[in-house]
Amino acid sequence: MVDINLGAGPSFKLAEALKDGGISFVFVTGYDEEVIPPEFEQVARLQKPIQLRQIISEVAKLAGSSE
Template sequence: MDQFGLTGRYVLVLEDDYFIASEVSQALQNSGANIIGPFGSEASAITAINRTPPDLAILDLNLGAGQTFAAARALRKEGIPFFFLTGYDQWAIPPEFRDIPLLEKPVGLTQVVRTVDMLLDNGAARLH
């Protein structure tokens, strides 16, 4: 996966499944990214976003206590691009976030890294 140029980029990972969080983080690190997290709770992720804003974030929708979109709202407020990595389909996304890319689990790690690279490269993911 070293064909992706993520060197020096900071990616926040919000995922409560230890194995998925580890695999995603390792794949991104192998591509040169610096990982913020991974975090298993939105509160921890939001604290990190406020302290050290990432270049991009990857968010799971359900962190064990049902769906919540506080981290997504915090990222949008700061103009930080993100995407959802979840077992849920598009129907679970509220209308305010339907423009955000969604990768459905299970997904290959190369696709995750490719999505990070694409969103960071094209700048179109910067949100208002």
């Protein structure tokens, strides 16, 4: 789970490092879809505020994709 606002506005450095390392992740953000760069269009995005069941569902999908 990666929040793109880790300081002063959106940042994608952590997402880039995860992608480069082949590590699956989900964006958790209050920003609109348009803020996320095209290279991350396949990454799931949960819009804040989120519910626990949404987090569980996305984590389960990621766990299933790594088998």
